[in-house]
Amino acid sequence: MCEYCVQHGAGKRWFLNVRNLSKELATSDFVRDFAESYFARNVPSGPDGFSSMMSRIARPVLPDEKERVLDRYKKYLHHQVVTTREVLEILKLCSAETEEDERSVVRFPCICRHSALGKEKMLHCFGVAFTSLYTRQFPDYLGGKHEYLTPDEASDIVVNMANDAPIVHAVSALGVPYVGMVCNCDMDVCHPYLHRLRLGISEPFHKSHYLTEINEQKCTGCGVCVQVCPFGAIHLDSKLGIARINPVKCYGCGVCSRNCPEDAIESEKELRVTDF
Ligand code: SF4
Ligand code: SF4
Structure with a gap:
Protein backbone atom coordinates (compact mmCIF):
# COMPACT_ATOMS: atom_id res chain seq x y z
CA MET A 1 0.00 0.00 0.00
CA CYS A 2 1.53 3.35 -1.01
CA GLU A 3 1.47 6.49 1.13
CA TYR A 4 -1.36 7.96 -0.94
CA CYS A 5 -3.50 4.84 -0.41
CA VAL A 6 -2.85 5.06 3.33
CA GLN A 7 -4.07 8.68 3.32
CA HIS A 8 -6.97 8.38 0.88
CA GLY A 9 -7.72 4.71 0.21
CA ALA A 10 -9.80 3.67 3.27
CA GLY A 11 -8.15 0.23 3.07
CA LYS A 12 -8.17 0.07 -0.75
CA ARG A 13 -6.02 1.47 -3.53
CA TRP A 14 -6.82 5.20 -3.48
CA PHE A 15 -8.52 5.24 -6.89
CA LEU A 16 -10.86 2.39 -5.89
CA ASN A 17 -12.17 4.15 -2.79
CA VAL A 18 -15.66 5.08 -3.94
CA ARG A 19 -15.67 8.28 -1.90
CA ASN A 20 -12.90 9.59 -4.15
CA LEU A 21 -15.25 9.35 -7.16
CA SER A 22 -18.27 10.77 -5.37
CA LYS A 23 -20.32 13.80 -6.36
CA GLU A 24 -19.91 15.12 -2.83
CA LEU A 25 -16.13 15.31 -3.25
CA ALA A 26 -16.26 16.40 -6.92
CA THR A 27 -18.36 19.43 -6.01
CA SER A 28 -16.33 20.47 -2.96
CA ASP A 29 -14.99 24.03 -3.18
CA PHE A 30 -11.39 22.84 -3.37
CA VAL A 31 -11.96 20.42 -6.28
CA ARG A 32 -14.29 22.80 -8.10
CA ASP A 33 -11.75 25.64 -8.02
CA PHE A 34 -8.92 23.41 -9.18
CA ALA A 35 -10.94 21.62 -11.91
CA GLU A 36 -12.26 24.89 -13.31
CA SER A 37 -8.77 26.39 -13.51
CA TYR A 38 -7.48 23.15 -15.07
CA PHE A 39 -10.03 23.14 -17.91
CA ALA A 40 -9.77 26.89 -18.46
CA ARG A 41 -6.10 26.49 -19.49
CA ASN A 42 -4.97 26.92 -23.01
CA VAL A 43 -1.55 25.90 -24.31
CA PRO A 44 0.19 26.49 -27.63
CA SER A 45 -0.12 23.59 -30.01
CA GLY A 46 2.18 21.97 -32.60
CA PRO A 47 5.80 23.10 -33.14
CA ASP A 48 5.36 26.14 -30.86
CA GLY A 49 3.96 24.04 -28.06
CA PHE A 50 6.63 21.37 -28.49
CA SER A 51 9.53 23.83 -28.47
CA SER A 52 8.12 25.66 -25.46
CA MET A 53 7.70 22.31 -23.63
CA MET A 54 11.22 21.12 -24.55
CA SER A 55 12.78 24.44 -23.54
CA ARG A 56 11.13 24.09 -20.12
CA ILE A 57 12.38 20.51 -19.81
CA ALA A 58 15.95 21.44 -20.83
CA ARG A 59 16.13 24.39 -18.40
CA PRO A 60 18.48 23.91 -15.41
CA VAL A 61 16.65 23.00 -12.20
CA LEU A 62 16.34 26.08 -9.98
CA PRO A 63 17.43 25.85 -6.30
CA ASP A 64 13.91 25.79 -4.80
CA GLU A 65 12.13 24.26 -7.80
CA LYS A 66 11.80 20.69 -6.49
CA GLU A 67 10.21 21.91 -3.24
CA ARG A 68 7.77 24.15 -5.10
CA VAL A 69 6.78 21.38 -7.52
CA LEU A 70 6.46 18.87 -4.67
CA ASP A 71 4.17 21.23 -2.76
CA ARG A 72 2.01 21.85 -5.81
CA TYR A 73 1.60 18.17 -6.65
CA LYS A 74 0.92 17.15 -3.07
CA LYS A 75 -1.78 19.79 -2.84
CA TYR A 76 -3.49 19.47 -6.22
CA LEU A 77 -2.51 16.54 -8.41
CA HIS A 78 -1.55 12.90 -8.12
CA HIS A 79 -0.78 10.98 -11.33
CA GLN A 80 -0.14 7.26 -11.04
CA VAL A 81 0.39 4.49 -13.57
CA VAL A 82 -2.35 1.84 -13.54
CA THR A 83 -2.93 -1.34 -15.51
CA THR A 84 -5.75 -1.85 -18.01
CA ARG A 85 -7.58 -4.03 -15.49
CA GLU A 86 -7.44 -1.23 -12.92
CA VAL A 87 -8.83 1.29 -15.44
CA LEU A 88 -11.76 -1.05 -16.03
CA GLU A 89 -12.31 -1.26 -12.25
CA ILE A 90 -12.39 2.56 -12.05
CA LEU A 91 -14.93 2.72 -14.88
CA LYS A 92 -17.04 0.10 -13.12
CA LEU A 93 -17.12 2.33 -10.05
CA CYS A 94 -18.35 5.18 -12.28
CA SER A 95 -21.34 3.00 -13.16
CA ALA A 96 -22.09 2.57 -9.47
CA GLU A 97 -21.84 6.34 -8.88
CA THR A 98 -24.15 7.45 -11.72
CA GLU A 99 -27.55 6.60 -13.18
CA GLU A 100 -27.85 3.63 -15.51
CA ASP A 101 -26.88 4.57 -19.09
CA GLU A 102 -25.78 8.03 -17.95
CA ARG A 103 -22.97 9.38 -20.13
CA SER A 104 -20.81 10.01 -17.10
CA VAL A 105 -17.43 9.59 -18.82
CA VAL A 106 -16.07 12.37 -21.00
CA ARG A 107 -13.31 11.82 -23.54
CA PHE A 108 -11.29 14.90 -24.40
CA PRO A 109 -8.00 15.78 -26.14
CA CYS A 110 -4.73 14.93 -24.42
CA ILE A 111 -2.96 18.15 -23.42
CA CYS A 112 0.50 16.56 -23.84
CA ARG A 113 -0.15 15.37 -27.41
CA HIS A 114 -1.87 18.65 -28.14
CA SER A 115 1.14 20.73 -27.14
CA ALA A 116 3.80 18.41 -28.56
CA LEU A 117 2.17 17.09 -31.70
CA GLY A 118 -0.55 19.58 -32.46
CA LYS A 119 -3.10 16.81 -32.86
CA GLU A 120 -5.79 18.57 -30.90
CA LYS A 121 -8.49 16.30 -32.25
CA MET A 122 -6.87 13.24 -30.70
CA LEU A 123 -9.17 12.08 -27.91
CA HIS A 124 -7.14 10.13 -25.39
CA CYS A 125 -7.96 11.31 -21.86
CA PHE A 126 -11.06 10.29 -19.95
CA GLY A 127 -12.70 12.41 -17.31
CA VAL A 128 -14.59 10.01 -15.08
CA ALA A 129 -17.73 10.13 -12.91
CA PHE A 130 -18.42 13.82 -12.23
CA THR A 131 -15.65 15.49 -14.27
CA SER A 132 -18.23 16.27 -16.95
CA LEU A 133 -19.69 18.85 -14.51
CA TYR A 134 -16.59 20.88 -15.36
CA THR A 135 -15.86 19.94 -18.98
CA ARG A 136 -19.38 21.02 -19.99
CA GLN A 137 -18.41 24.53 -18.87
CA PHE A 138 -15.39 24.47 -21.20
CA PRO A 139 -16.60 22.89 -24.45
CA ASP A 140 -13.67 24.41 -26.37
CA TYR A 141 -10.98 22.94 -24.12
CA LEU A 142 -7.88 22.52 -26.36
CA GLY A 143 -10.00 23.19 -29.41
CA GLY A 144 -11.26 19.63 -29.65
CA LYS A 145 -14.75 18.25 -29.36
CA HIS A 146 -15.62 16.20 -26.32
CA GLU A 147 -17.36 12.84 -26.38
CA TYR A 148 -19.75 11.83 -23.60
CA LEU A 149 -19.82 8.09 -23.03
CA THR A 150 -21.32 5.49 -20.73
CA PRO A 151 -18.75 3.64 -18.57
CA ASP A 152 -19.32 0.52 -20.71
CA GLU A 153 -18.61 2.42 -23.93
CA ALA A 154 -15.48 3.91 -22.36
CA SER A 155 -14.32 0.45 -21.21
CA ASP A 156 -14.57 -0.90 -24.76
CA ILE A 157 -12.54 2.04 -26.07
CA VAL A 158 -9.84 1.56 -23.40
CA VAL A 159 -9.50 -2.14 -24.22
CA ASN A 160 -9.23 -1.40 -27.95
CA MET A 161 -6.67 1.38 -27.38
CA ALA A 162 -4.57 -0.92 -25.18
CA ASN A 163 -4.68 -3.68 -27.81
CA ASP A 164 -3.72 -1.31 -30.61
CA ALA A 165 -0.78 0.62 -29.13
CA PRO A 166 1.76 0.57 -26.26
CA ILE A 167 -0.06 3.33 -24.38
CA VAL A 168 0.43 3.67 -20.61
CA HIS A 169 -2.65 4.27 -18.47
CA ALA A 170 -2.39 6.73 -15.58
CA VAL A 171 -5.07 7.78 -13.11
CA SER A 172 -5.12 11.36 -11.83
CA ALA A 173 -6.49 12.92 -8.70
CA LEU A 174 -7.72 16.15 -10.20
CA GLY A 175 -7.82 18.08 -6.96
CA VAL A 176 -6.70 15.80 -4.13
CA PRO A 177 -8.03 13.08 -3.78
CA TYR A 178 -10.87 13.34 -6.36
CA VAL A 179 -10.44 10.63 -9.03
CA GLY A 180 -11.18 12.83 -12.01
CA MET A 181 -9.18 11.57 -14.93
CA VAL A 182 -7.65 8.54 -16.64
CA CYS A 183 -4.90 9.26 -19.18
CA ASN A 184 -3.68 6.97 -21.94
CA CYS A 185 -0.15 8.24 -22.31
CA ASP A 186 2.43 8.41 -25.06
CA MET A 187 5.62 8.44 -23.00
CA ASP A 188 7.59 10.41 -25.61
CA VAL A 189 5.47 13.50 -24.97
CA CYS A 190 3.95 12.94 -21.51
CA HIS A 191 4.54 16.16 -19.53
CA PRO A 192 4.30 14.68 -16.02
CA TYR A 193 6.74 11.86 -16.92
CA LEU A 194 9.23 14.31 -18.48
CA HIS A 195 8.81 16.46 -15.40
CA ARG A 196 9.69 13.50 -13.19
CA LEU A 197 12.80 12.75 -15.23
CA ARG A 198 13.92 16.35 -15.19
CA LEU A 199 13.53 16.90 -11.45
CA GLY A 200 14.37 13.40 -10.23
CA ILE A 201 11.28 13.20 -7.98
CA SER A 202 8.39 10.76 -8.23
CA GLU A 203 5.53 13.21 -7.54
CA PRO A 204 4.73 14.26 -11.12
CA PHE A 205 4.27 10.67 -12.33
CA HIS A 206 4.16 7.82 -9.85
CA LYS A 207 4.85 4.22 -10.80
CA SER A 208 2.04 1.67 -10.47
CA HIS A 209 1.57 -0.46 -7.37
CA TYR A 210 3.16 -3.48 -9.03
CA LEU A 211 6.46 -5.06 -9.93
CA THR A 212 6.45 -7.08 -13.14
CA GLU A 213 7.93 -10.55 -13.52
CA ILE A 214 8.96 -12.79 -16.41
CA ASN A 215 8.03 -16.45 -16.21
CA GLU A 216 11.32 -17.98 -17.37
CA GLN A 217 9.68 -21.32 -18.17
CA LYS A 218 7.29 -19.73 -20.64
CA CYS A 219 9.54 -17.06 -22.22
CA THR A 220 10.86 -17.97 -25.69
CA GLY A 221 13.06 -14.87 -26.07
CA CYS A 222 11.06 -13.51 -29.01
CA GLY A 223 11.87 -9.89 -28.01
CA VAL A 224 8.39 -8.42 -28.46
CA CYS A 225 8.38 -7.09 -24.89
CA VAL A 226 11.76 -5.37 -25.43
CA GLN A 227 10.30 -3.50 -28.41
CA VAL A 228 7.07 -2.40 -26.75
CA CYS A 229 8.26 -1.41 -23.25
CA ALA A 264 4.88 -15.16 -19.97
CA ILE A 265 4.68 -11.85 -18.08
CA GLU A 266 2.85 -11.26 -14.82
CA SER A 267 2.33 -7.52 -14.30
CA GLU A 268 0.15 -7.47 -11.20
CA LYS A 269 1.74 -10.06 -8.99
CA GLU A 270 4.09 -8.46 -6.57
CA LEU A 271 3.61 -5.19 -4.72
CA ARG A 272 6.16 -2.47 -5.29
CA VAL A 273 8.04 -1.24 -2.24
CA THR A 274 9.67 1.92 -3.62
CA ASP A 275 8.80 4.37 -6.34
CA PHE A 276 12.46 4.76 -7.40
S1 SF4 B 1 7.37 -11.13 -25.27
FE1 SF4 B 1 9.14 -11.08 -23.88
S2 SF4 B 1 8.50 -12.37 -22.14
FE2 SF4 B 1 7.09 -12.80 -23.83
S3 SF4 B 1 8.03 -14.59 -24.82
FE3 SF4 B 1 8.75 -12.77 -25.93
S4 SF4 B 1 10.72 -12.29 -24.92
FE4 SF4 B 1 9.63 -13.67 -23.56
S1 SF4 C 1 8.78 -3.89 -18.13
FE1 SF4 C 1 6.61 -4.08 -18.70
S2 SF4 C 1 5.49 -3.30 -16.92
FE2 SF4 C 1 7.63 -2.61 -16.72
S3 SF4 C 1 7.67 -0.59 -17.64
FE3 SF4 C 1 8.23 -2.04 -19.27
S4 SF4 C 1 6.29 -2.54 -20.29
FE4 SF4 C 1 5.76 -1.55 -18.33
Whole structure:
Protein backbone atom coordinates (compact mmCIF):
# COMPACT_ATOMS: atom_id res chain seq x y z
CA MET A 1 0.00 0.00 0.00
CA CYS A 2 1.53 3.35 -1.01
CA GLU A 3 1.47 6.49 1.13
CA TYR A 4 -1.36 7.96 -0.94
CA CYS A 5 -3.50 4.84 -0.41
CA VAL A 6 -2.85 5.06 3.33
CA GLN A 7 -4.07 8.68 3.32
CA HIS A 8 -6.97 8.38 0.88
CA GLY A 9 -7.72 4.71 0.21
CA ALA A 10 -9.80 3.67 3.27
CA GLY A 11 -8.15 0.23 3.07
CA LYS A 12 -8.17 0.07 -0.75
CA ARG A 13 -6.02 1.47 -3.53
CA TRP A 14 -6.82 5.20 -3.48
CA PHE A 15 -8.52 5.24 -6.89
CA LEU A 16 -10.86 2.39 -5.89
CA ASN A 17 -12.17 4.15 -2.79
CA VAL A 18 -15.66 5.08 -3.94
CA ARG A 19 -15.67 8.28 -1.90
CA ASN A 20 -12.90 9.59 -4.15
CA LEU A 21 -15.25 9.35 -7.16
CA SER A 22 -18.27 10.77 -5.37
CA LYS A 23 -20.32 13.80 -6.36
CA GLU A 24 -19.91 15.12 -2.83
CA LEU A 25 -16.13 15.31 -3.25
CA ALA A 26 -16.26 16.40 -6.92
CA THR A 27 -18.36 19.43 -6.01
CA SER A 28 -16.33 20.47 -2.96
CA ASP A 29 -14.99 24.03 -3.18
CA PHE A 30 -11.39 22.84 -3.37
CA VAL A 31 -11.96 20.42 -6.28
CA ARG A 32 -14.29 22.80 -8.10
CA ASP A 33 -11.75 25.64 -8.02
CA PHE A 34 -8.92 23.41 -9.18
CA ALA A 35 -10.94 21.62 -11.91
CA GLU A 36 -12.26 24.89 -13.31
CA SER A 37 -8.77 26.39 -13.51
CA TYR A 38 -7.48 23.15 -15.07
CA PHE A 39 -10.03 23.14 -17.91
CA ALA A 40 -9.77 26.89 -18.46
CA ARG A 41 -6.10 26.49 -19.49
CA ASN A 42 -4.97 26.92 -23.01
CA VAL A 43 -1.55 25.90 -24.31
CA PRO A 44 0.19 26.49 -27.63
CA SER A 45 -0.12 23.59 -30.01
CA GLY A 46 2.18 21.97 -32.60
CA PRO A 47 5.80 23.10 -33.14
CA ASP A 48 5.36 26.14 -30.86
CA GLY A 49 3.96 24.04 -28.06
CA PHE A 50 6.63 21.37 -28.49
CA SER A 51 9.53 23.83 -28.47
CA SER A 52 8.12 25.66 -25.46
CA MET A 53 7.70 22.31 -23.63
CA MET A 54 11.22 21.12 -24.55
CA SER A 55 12.78 24.44 -23.54
CA ARG A 56 11.13 24.09 -20.12
CA ILE A 57 12.38 20.51 -19.81
CA ALA A 58 15.95 21.44 -20.83
CA ARG A 59 16.13 24.39 -18.40
CA PRO A 60 18.48 23.91 -15.41
CA VAL A 61 16.65 23.00 -12.20
CA LEU A 62 16.34 26.08 -9.98
CA PRO A 63 17.43 25.85 -6.30
CA ASP A 64 13.91 25.79 -4.80
CA GLU A 65 12.13 24.26 -7.80
CA LYS A 66 11.80 20.69 -6.49
CA GLU A 67 10.21 21.91 -3.24
CA ARG A 68 7.77 24.15 -5.10
CA VAL A 69 6.78 21.38 -7.52
CA LEU A 70 6.46 18.87 -4.67
CA ASP A 71 4.17 21.23 -2.76
CA ARG A 72 2.01 21.85 -5.81
CA TYR A 73 1.60 18.17 -6.65
CA LYS A 74 0.92 17.15 -3.07
CA LYS A 75 -1.78 19.79 -2.84
CA TYR A 76 -3.49 19.47 -6.22
CA LEU A 77 -2.51 16.54 -8.41
CA HIS A 78 -1.55 12.90 -8.12
CA HIS A 79 -0.78 10.98 -11.33
CA GLN A 80 -0.14 7.26 -11.04
CA VAL A 81 0.39 4.49 -13.57
CA VAL A 82 -2.35 1.84 -13.54
CA THR A 83 -2.93 -1.34 -15.51
CA THR A 84 -5.75 -1.85 -18.01
CA ARG A 85 -7.58 -4.03 -15.49
CA GLU A 86 -7.44 -1.23 -12.92
CA VAL A 87 -8.83 1.29 -15.44
CA LEU A 88 -11.76 -1.05 -16.03
CA GLU A 89 -12.31 -1.26 -12.25
CA ILE A 90 -12.39 2.56 -12.05
CA LEU A 91 -14.93 2.72 -14.88
CA LYS A 92 -17.04 0.10 -13.12
CA LEU A 93 -17.12 2.33 -10.05
CA CYS A 94 -18.35 5.18 -12.28
CA SER A 95 -21.34 3.00 -13.16
CA ALA A 96 -22.09 2.57 -9.47
CA GLU A 97 -21.84 6.34 -8.88
CA THR A 98 -24.15 7.45 -11.72
CA GLU A 99 -27.55 6.60 -13.18
CA GLU A 100 -27.85 3.63 -15.51
CA ASP A 101 -26.88 4.57 -19.09
CA GLU A 102 -25.78 8.03 -17.95
CA ARG A 103 -22.97 9.38 -20.13
CA SER A 104 -20.81 10.01 -17.10
CA VAL A 105 -17.43 9.59 -18.82
CA VAL A 106 -16.07 12.37 -21.00
CA ARG A 107 -13.31 11.82 -23.54
CA PHE A 108 -11.29 14.90 -24.40
CA PRO A 109 -8.00 15.78 -26.14
CA CYS A 110 -4.73 14.93 -24.42
CA ILE A 111 -2.96 18.15 -23.42
CA CYS A 112 0.50 16.56 -23.84
CA ARG A 113 -0.15 15.37 -27.41
CA HIS A 114 -1.87 18.65 -28.14
CA SER A 115 1.14 20.73 -27.14
CA ALA A 116 3.80 18.41 -28.56
CA LEU A 117 2.17 17.09 -31.70
CA GLY A 118 -0.55 19.58 -32.46
CA LYS A 119 -3.10 16.81 -32.86
CA GLU A 120 -5.79 18.57 -30.90
CA LYS A 121 -8.49 16.30 -32.25
CA MET A 122 -6.87 13.24 -30.70
CA LEU A 123 -9.17 12.08 -27.91
CA HIS A 124 -7.14 10.13 -25.39
CA CYS A 125 -7.96 11.31 -21.86
CA PHE A 126 -11.06 10.29 -19.95
CA GLY A 127 -12.70 12.41 -17.31
CA VAL A 128 -14.59 10.01 -15.08
CA ALA A 129 -17.73 10.13 -12.91
CA PHE A 130 -18.42 13.82 -12.23
CA THR A 131 -15.65 15.49 -14.27
CA SER A 132 -18.23 16.27 -16.95
CA LEU A 133 -19.69 18.85 -14.51
CA TYR A 134 -16.59 20.88 -15.36
CA THR A 135 -15.86 19.94 -18.98
CA ARG A 136 -19.38 21.02 -19.99
CA GLN A 137 -18.41 24.53 -18.87
CA PHE A 138 -15.39 24.47 -21.20
CA PRO A 139 -16.60 22.89 -24.45
CA ASP A 140 -13.67 24.41 -26.37
CA TYR A 141 -10.98 22.94 -24.12
CA LEU A 142 -7.88 22.52 -26.36
CA GLY A 143 -10.00 23.19 -29.41
CA GLY A 144 -11.26 19.63 -29.65
CA LYS A 145 -14.75 18.25 -29.36
CA HIS A 146 -15.62 16.20 -26.32
CA GLU A 147 -17.36 12.84 -26.38
CA TYR A 148 -19.75 11.83 -23.60
CA LEU A 149 -19.82 8.09 -23.03
CA THR A 150 -21.32 5.49 -20.73
CA PRO A 151 -18.75 3.64 -18.57
CA ASP A 152 -19.32 0.52 -20.71
CA GLU A 153 -18.61 2.42 -23.93
CA ALA A 154 -15.48 3.91 -22.36
CA SER A 155 -14.32 0.45 -21.21
CA ASP A 156 -14.57 -0.90 -24.76
CA ILE A 157 -12.54 2.04 -26.07
CA VAL A 158 -9.84 1.56 -23.40
CA VAL A 159 -9.50 -2.14 -24.22
CA ASN A 160 -9.23 -1.40 -27.95
CA MET A 161 -6.67 1.38 -27.38
CA ALA A 162 -4.57 -0.92 -25.18
CA ASN A 163 -4.68 -3.68 -27.81
CA ASP A 164 -3.72 -1.31 -30.61
CA ALA A 165 -0.78 0.62 -29.13
CA PRO A 166 1.76 0.57 -26.26
CA ILE A 167 -0.06 3.33 -24.38
CA VAL A 168 0.43 3.67 -20.61
CA HIS A 169 -2.65 4.27 -18.47
CA ALA A 170 -2.39 6.73 -15.58
CA VAL A 171 -5.07 7.78 -13.11
CA SER A 172 -5.12 11.36 -11.83
CA ALA A 173 -6.49 12.92 -8.70
CA LEU A 174 -7.72 16.15 -10.20
CA GLY A 175 -7.82 18.08 -6.96
CA VAL A 176 -6.70 15.80 -4.13
CA PRO A 177 -8.03 13.08 -3.78
CA TYR A 178 -10.87 13.34 -6.36
CA VAL A 179 -10.44 10.63 -9.03
CA GLY A 180 -11.18 12.83 -12.01
CA MET A 181 -9.18 11.57 -14.93
CA VAL A 182 -7.65 8.54 -16.64
CA CYS A 183 -4.90 9.26 -19.18
CA ASN A 184 -3.68 6.97 -21.94
CA CYS A 185 -0.15 8.24 -22.31
CA ASP A 186 2.43 8.41 -25.06
CA MET A 187 5.62 8.44 -23.00
CA ASP A 188 7.59 10.41 -25.61
CA VAL A 189 5.47 13.50 -24.97
CA CYS A 190 3.95 12.94 -21.51
CA HIS A 191 4.54 16.16 -19.53
CA PRO A 192 4.30 14.68 -16.02
CA TYR A 193 6.74 11.86 -16.92
CA LEU A 194 9.23 14.31 -18.48
CA HIS A 195 8.81 16.46 -15.40
CA ARG A 196 9.69 13.50 -13.19
CA LEU A 197 12.80 12.75 -15.23
CA ARG A 198 13.92 16.35 -15.19
CA LEU A 199 13.53 16.90 -11.45
CA GLY A 200 14.37 13.40 -10.23
CA ILE A 201 11.28 13.20 -7.98
CA SER A 202 8.39 10.76 -8.23
CA GLU A 203 5.53 13.21 -7.54
CA PRO A 204 4.73 14.26 -11.12
CA PHE A 205 4.27 10.67 -12.33
CA HIS A 206 4.16 7.82 -9.85
CA LYS A 207 4.85 4.22 -10.80
CA SER A 208 2.04 1.67 -10.47
CA HIS A 209 1.57 -0.46 -7.37
CA TYR A 210 3.16 -3.48 -9.03
CA LEU A 211 6.46 -5.06 -9.93
CA THR A 212 6.45 -7.08 -13.14
CA GLU A 213 7.93 -10.55 -13.52
CA ILE A 214 8.96 -12.79 -16.41
CA ASN A 215 8.03 -16.45 -16.21
CA GLU A 216 11.32 -17.98 -17.37
CA GLN A 217 9.68 -21.32 -18.17
CA LYS A 218 7.29 -19.73 -20.64
CA CYS A 219 9.54 -17.06 -22.22
CA THR A 220 10.86 -17.97 -25.69
CA GLY A 221 13.06 -14.87 -26.07
CA CYS A 222 11.06 -13.51 -29.01
CA GLY A 223 11.87 -9.89 -28.01
CA VAL A 224 8.39 -8.42 -28.46
CA CYS A 225 8.38 -7.09 -24.89
CA VAL A 226 11.76 -5.37 -25.43
CA GLN A 227 10.30 -3.50 -28.41
CA VAL A 228 7.07 -2.40 -26.75
CA CYS A 229 8.26 -1.41 -23.25
CA PRO A 230 7.86 2.41 -23.21
CA PHE A 231 10.47 2.77 -20.45
CA GLY A 232 13.35 0.71 -21.90
CA ALA A 233 13.15 -1.59 -18.88
CA ILE A 234 13.58 -4.97 -20.65
CA HIS A 235 16.55 -6.60 -22.35
CA LEU A 236 17.24 -10.07 -23.67
CA ASP A 237 19.70 -12.16 -21.68
CA SER A 238 22.01 -13.30 -24.48
CA LYS A 239 23.24 -16.35 -22.55
CA LEU A 240 19.86 -17.72 -21.52
CA GLY A 241 17.88 -16.34 -24.47
CA ILE A 242 15.09 -15.00 -22.27
CA ALA A 243 13.83 -11.53 -21.32
CA ARG A 244 14.92 -9.76 -18.15
CA ILE A 245 13.27 -6.78 -16.47
CA ASN A 246 15.20 -4.04 -14.70
CA PRO A 247 12.96 -3.36 -11.65
CA VAL A 248 14.38 0.14 -11.21
CA LYS A 249 13.38 1.20 -14.72
CA CYS A 250 10.05 -0.67 -14.73
CA TYR A 251 6.90 1.41 -14.05
CA GLY A 252 4.59 -1.61 -13.75
CA CYS A 253 2.44 -0.42 -16.65
CA GLY A 254 1.61 -3.87 -18.04
CA VAL A 255 2.32 -3.00 -21.70
CA CYS A 256 4.76 -5.91 -22.00
CA SER A 257 2.29 -8.32 -20.47
CA ARG A 258 -0.49 -7.16 -22.85
CA ASN A 259 1.75 -7.91 -25.83
CA CYS A 260 3.63 -11.08 -24.87
CA PRO A 261 2.55 -13.85 -27.28
CA GLU A 262 3.40 -16.56 -24.72
CA ASP A 263 1.54 -15.05 -21.77
CA ALA A 264 4.88 -15.16 -19.97
CA ILE A 265 4.68 -11.85 -18.08
CA GLU A 266 2.85 -11.26 -14.82
CA SER A 267 2.33 -7.52 -14.30
CA GLU A 268 0.15 -7.47 -11.20
CA LYS A 269 1.74 -10.06 -8.99
CA GLU A 270 4.09 -8.46 -6.57
CA LEU A 271 3.61 -5.19 -4.72
CA ARG A 272 6.16 -2.47 -5.29
CA VAL A 273 8.04 -1.24 -2.24
CA THR A 274 9.67 1.92 -3.62
CA ASP A 275 8.80 4.37 -6.34
CA PHE A 276 12.46 4.76 -7.40
S1 SF4 B 1 7.37 -11.13 -25.27
FE1 SF4 B 1 7.09 -12.80 -23.83
S2 SF4 B 1 8.03 -14.59 -24.82
FE2 SF4 B 1 8.75 -12.77 -25.93
S3 SF4 B 1 10.72 -12.29 -24.92
FE3 SF4 B 1 9.14 -11.08 -23.88
S4 SF4 B 1 8.50 -12.37 -22.14
FE4 SF4 B 1 9.63 -13.67 -23.56
S1 SF4 C 1 8.78 -3.89 -18.13
FE1 SF4 C 1 6.61 -4.08 -18.70
S2 SF4 C 1 5.49 -3.30 -16.92
FE2 SF4 C 1 7.63 -2.61 -16.72
S3 SF4 C 1 7.67 -0.59 -17.64
FE3 SF4 C 1 8.23 -2.04 -19.27
S4 SF4 C 1 6.29 -2.54 -20.29
FE4 SF4 C 1 5.76 -1.55 -18.33
